[in-house]
Amino acid sequence: MEIKISLDEYADVPFIKKLLSQIKGVKNVEITEDDKTYSWEEIENSDEFKQLIEQSRNQIKNGEYEEFSDELIDSIFK
Template structure:
């Protein structure tokens, strides 16, 4: 089974990866752009990913975002 998600250029890819990696049953995560597919290794090694991670960390430190807790994730996905 496959799920396709479209993201805008400002999407928080690092957060999405973290969120998806916590869901049971996800085997692989790939990102494609203009018919090219990138592996997570390619993304994590890219300059852009480093910049996104740095911005995400700065946002977290400045209080612009909050890290999700297991309780909140369970509430979002209706787990008990």
């Protein structure tokens, strides 16, 4: 079974991918753009991903984040 999700250009793709990969039953998460498929390894090793992770760490360090409750996560994925 597959699920297709369309994202806008500003979507936090690494976060979404990591979130989806932690859900029980999810075997694989792939990102496609303009008919190109990127593997998780390609994404993790990209400079863009490293910049996003650094930006995310800085935002967390500066208190610029939102915490989501288990109830919200459950309501989205159940």
